Amino acid sequence: MEKYHVALSFAGEDRDYVEKVANDLRDHGVDVFYDKFEETKLWGKDLYTYLRDIYQSKALYTVIFVSEAYRDKLWANHERESAQARAFAESKEYILPAKFDEDIEIPGLLKTTGYIKLNDLTPSEFAGKIVEKLEGDGVTLSVDSKFGYSNEAKADVDFPMPKGDEITQIIQALRSRNWYTQNPAIEKIFKLNWSEVTPDQLLVLGRNIYQCACGEERRALEIVENLRREMATFPLEVAEHLINGIFYEVYFNPEGEFRGKDLKSRLITSLFAIQTVAKYENCISFIRKALQPYRSSLAVLPNKTLEKVTIEVTVKKKDPPLVNSIKFMGNELISDAIEDEDSYSRIWRLSFRKFSLDSLSEQVAIAWHIPDGQLDLICAKKITPETKFRLPEGKTIKQPFSI
8 A cells, every 4th residue: 555745634515725725745756645635546446445554554643633623523533543542652752733623622632732822824825834844844845856947947048959950840830920931840849769859848839839820820830729639659757848838838938927917828628738747747747836826827727636726706696786795715806996006817808798698707717828628607596698787886896816
């Protein structure tokens, strides 16, 4: 059975928070036991015995997420008791409590045990504390070095372009913004001798394939829109570098700087279609690690388990009908007139027109760079698709992310 740096024990009611922690831990090279990551392994197992072994014997630490629901859940208690058996046997720290509610007492957990308060910590910040704990104990985390690209490839404006070199000629043609020059250059990529092409070159080629696709060059569009099929024509190690370059171009400009609100996300739904393909999970880990410093600026990251964005909409059936509340992660997005334009997403335009809930969902997905199928708009009242709403007078919709 696999062993883990950390096992996470929690109640289902707290899953949204815990899942973000689990994803961030995995991005930092932490081997984490989180049930959703193990669905296939858990399938058909005697869970009582299997989970007891995980929490008692197969992790360096167990993090328990203390809440009222956790205290009252049967399975949570089974996990906790298994972890406590390990802690008692070794007489050293093993259980790391993290509390949503400081007033909740858990049987067998001493009041003097140090804990982390979660109320003021984002999932990413809490994951960082777990990483700090592990590294402080001398644990070496396996940050993936498979894709060690140079700074010149990441900032491809600096990429060496030797005169007369075949790769140089292809890249220059891809950058020409001329379809008639780009198309034969893309075809040449498929005929390269891969033993003579470096990972850096492949990353830059991937970046330029994507920028050609965004410019609507036909062959590049075919590649991006049918990425899984097209990449199957390459050796896996070649396909991985090309995919990394394609994803990198979405989020980082030619100087290697994060694009902020100006992501190249026009074809993001096609790219995210491969995020759950096991064959390319190393690519998803690569781009997630690159994006970790900018997590608070993004609604979703590519992920091996789909990330969902949920917005809650409250409407009033007045004349005219109003959308008077839009909440994301509990934060109200409808606010007064614009003070700082950079704090507002492009959906502020809805301040001046009528819109249906479907069009609101569509505009949010575009403005927040959310792929198709990963945005859920929840409205308590039953609304017909034809109903047109307005925002309250003098109100607009602000940007929920720090850019």
